[in-house]
Amino acid sequence: xxxxxxxxxxxxxxxxxxxxxxxxxxxxxxxxxxxxxxxxxxxxxxxxxxxxxxxxxxxxxxxxxxxxxxxxxxxxxxxxxxxxxxxxxxxxxxxxxxxxxxxxxxxxxxxxxxxxxxxxxxxxxxxxxxxxxxxxxxxxxxxxxxxxxxxxxxxxxxxxxxxxxxxxxxxxxxxxxxxxxxxxxxxxxxxxxxxxxxxxxxxxxxxxxxxxxxxxxxxxxxxxxxxxxxxxxxxxxxxxxxxxxxxxxxxxxxxxxxxxxxxxxxxxxxxxxxxxxxxxxxxxxxxxxxxxx
Amino acid sequence: xxxxxxxxxxxxxxxxxxxxxxxxxxxxxxxxxxxxxxxxxxxxxxxxxxxxxxxxxxxxxxxxxxxxxxxxxxxxxxxxxxxxxxxxxxxxxxxxxxxxxxxxxxxxxxxxxxxxxxxxxxxxxxxxxxxxxxxxxxxxxxxxxxxxxxxxxxxxxxxxxxxxxxxxxxxxxxxxxxxxxxxxxxxxxxxxxxxxxxxxxxxxxxxxxxxxxxxxxxxxxxxxxxxxxxxxxxxxxxxxxxxxxxxxxxxxxxxxxxxxxxxxxxxxxxxxxxxxxxxxxxxxxxxxxxxxxxxxxxxxxxxxxxxxxxxxxxxxxxxxxxxxxxxxxxxxxxxxxxxxxxxxxxxxxxxxxxxxxxxxxxxxxxxxxxxxxxxxxxxxxxxxxxxxxxxxxxxxxxxxxxxxxxxxxxxxxxxxxxxxxxxxxxxxxxxxxxxxxxxxxxxxxxxxx
Numbered sequence: 001x002x003x004x005x006x007x008x009x010x011x012x013x014x015x016x017x018x019x020x021x022x023x024x025x026x027x028x029x030x031x032x033x034x035x036x037x038x039x040x041x042x043x044x045x046x047x048x049x050x051x052x053x054x055x056x057x058x059x060x061x062x063x064x065x066x067x068x069x070x071x072x073x074x075x076x077x078x079x080x081x082x083x084x085x086x087x088x089x090x091x092x093x094x095x096x097x098x099x100x101x102x103x104x105x106x107x108x109x110x111x112x113x114x115x116x117x118x119x120x121x122x123x124x125x126x127x128x129x130x131x132x133x134x135x136x137x138x139x140x141x142x143x144x145x146x147x148x149x150x151x152x153x154x155x156x157x158x159x160x161x162x163x164x165x166x167x168x169x170x171x172x173x174x175x176x177x178x179x180x181x182x183x184x185x186x187x188x189x190x191x192x193x194x195x196x197x198x199x200x201x202x203x204x205x206x207x208x209x210x211x212x213x214x215x216x217x218x219x220x221x222x223x224x225x226x227x228x229x230x231x232x233x234x235x236x237x238x239x240x241x242x243x244x245x246x247x248x249x250x251x252x253x254x255x256x257x258x259x260x261x262x263x264x265x266x267x268x269x270x271x272x273x274x275x276x277x278x279x280x281x282x283x284x285x286x287x288x289x290x291x292x293x
Numbered sequence: 294x295x296x297x298x299x300x301x302x303x304x305x306x307x308x309x310x311x312x313x314x315x316x317x318x319x320x321x322x323x324x325x326x327x328x329x330x331x332x333x334x335x336x337x338x339x340x341x342x343x344x345x346x347x348x349x350x351x352x353x354x355x356x357x358x359x360x361x362x363x364x365x366x367x368x369x370x371x372x373x374x375x376x377x378x379x380x381x382x383x384x385x386x387x388x389x390x391x392x393x394x395x396x397x398x399x400x401x402x403x404x405x406x407x408x409x410x411x412x413x414x415x416x417x418x419x420x421x422x423x424x425x426x427x428x429x430x431x432x433x434x435x436x437x438x439x440x441x442x443x444x445x446x447x448x449x450x451x452x453x454x455x456x457x458x459x460x461x462x463x464x465x466x467x468x469x470x471x472x473x474x475x476x477x478x479x480x481x482x483x484x485x486x487x488x489x490x491x492x493x494x495x496x497x498x499x500x501x502x503x504x505x506x507x508x509x510x511x512x513x514x515x516x517x518x519x520x521x522x523x524x525x526x527x528x529x530x531x532x533x534x535x536x537x538x539x540x541x542x543x544x545x546x547x548x549x550x551x552x553x554x555x556x557x558x559x560x561x562x563x564x565x566x567x568x569x570x571x572x573x574x575x576x577x578x579x580x581x582x583x584x585x586x587x588x589x590x591x592x593x594x595x596x597x598x599x600x601x602x603x604x605x606x607x608x609x610x611x612x613x614x615x616x617x618x619x620x621x622x623x624x625x626x627x628x629x630x631x632x633x634x635x636x637x638x639x640x641x642x643x644x645x646x647x648x649x650x651x652x653x654x655x656x657x658x659x660x661x662x663x664x665x666x667x668x669x670x671x672x673x674x675x676x677x678x679x680x681x682x683x684x685x686x687x688x689x690x691x692x693x694x695x696x697x698x699x700x701x702x703x704x705x706x707x708x709x710x711x712x713x714x715x716x717x718x719x720x721x722x723x724x725x726x727x728x729x730x731x732x733x734x735x736x737x738x739x740x741x742x
Contacts, residue, residue: 042419042711043396043399043400044396044399044400044419044420044423044425045419045422045423063719124567127567128564128572129563129564129567130499130562130563130564130576130581146563148563148564148566148567150564150567151564151566151567151726152566152726152728155567235506235567236506238506238508238566238567238719238722239566239567239722239723239726239728240719240720240722240723240726240728241719252715253715255389255392255393255396256389256711256714256715257711257712257714257715257716258392258396258710258711258712259711259712
């Protein structure tokens, strides 16, 4: 076995398919995107090189700014609402034990198992102003119950609720696995020392969960920036462009307006934003580690 | 060990390099034909040779069991029956997915032979410019009874590149029973229409069910209002405004204000801007809305078994009422020829595809089958197939069309590029919900036009 791994031909043949896939499925499309970002290609026929015109237009484009803002808003929602709740839920689940633990773990994870299309339509019906569940509940409690949840002004918040709710189970499951990996003897020692649940959570669970939190938050921010399918099916960015998100806007420009050049320019900015966000997060976590050490 | 490793590697290599399979295209299946097409096979193109021919069709009608998809499939089946050597392979996608894949096909070297197209500048101009469509011989269609002007959208520089499938008309489908029960009269002026908003609210139903989420019905509504404000030459006006980037004509401002009056008065159902096509239609077909603003293709509601009998038997039609101070009369209507078919220049079976296209549009094919099944009004003379046993909805639409003195032509959103269409539809929704005013709306159109 060792001999096989030291053979250069074998090493090459092991690595080659991976590199090939990377070059043709990731690197080449990115390079093509950069190239087309400088053109006015519509998807059909000839095109011209137009320099940075797409990028200049992009920075003036209100809808793009809204979509960028919404993507960051979602990322903040994930970090400030979804993840604290997910950690606490995971910690509580861990303490439940027996059947209840398994039952609630399944219940919380359920939205992740259901197809995005079903989720989107489910919420469309819940939010429906005429016969939706939400308005009917409000009516039950004596309210007027005619609020248009996906209408102008409230749409973005309604969409954020769905997205935060939908991703909750996934985050919770990762935190739950992280907590399960913490050595139980630490909790036993803390209990002997008379530590309360709160102290145990803050002094043992949270510090030992640092790497899990780091991975989970990075994943959450990337998924916030990449958000597309739920929004596409729920509002398609409407009304107007109020609930527009970066990936959805990219799709709309490239495949509805048939501005491939412009769409590619958005994708280039999109990649840069994603890389920047990851870098910033890595720095933040590294600094934290420094402080903690 | 080494042997095992190399086998594993070879397998992974084969998997990673395996080319994607060709997209599955459904071979034309034989669904139950909606109409007896035996009578028409006599005039079909005879089987000239026994050499097998496969014609690839790319269609925007994914539902092959009802409506226009069924009509299309019925014709394909009868063509294959008359020409045993011909196999028609049809790939179908809905409009949005269709347009995306159409572009992908266009970027490749070979396109399907017969394709769905839209005879509107936003779609067809760049397709014709790129030389993707085969030229058709107008003389072939002299006796086909195409409505005057219906092929204009499919022509460029005096050459014909496609045939129009339907005549589409914007209309208010109304539930005559709700009107009768509440003692409402069919509105003859826009003010009377707006007055129905409050009356409907009092009766516990929505006045007009509007598909606002898809946005284009709002743009059609706006064009409809333009037709009432300024009767003649709306299409030319739109064309000039878009190419000249000048929307200063007062007709635009007036139409925008009228649209906003409707939404302010609460004419459309609450949350109309988030209601998609199905939701809006269901509201009407469940009796929760008195009217449904949509295109004439919805005449099939009257013969649909899925709709409760007491509703489907009471569907009648009126068009946009006249507006105060407008030049348009009751018979100046919003109608256009949208979808159709073209043969591609690069298709492998160009000549065979043209034969199939010609067969499809022989007057006793698409026109007859679509009309007899209450599916839609074709772009050809369909009145000769009227038997008197049509649904009330069909009769209403036929009478309105027969009495029309002026047609608006392609709606505003479809008059420009794809980018113009997106901006126009986004903005008209913002205009309707009162997020922007007429000036801001026209400003957006000017910028993109």
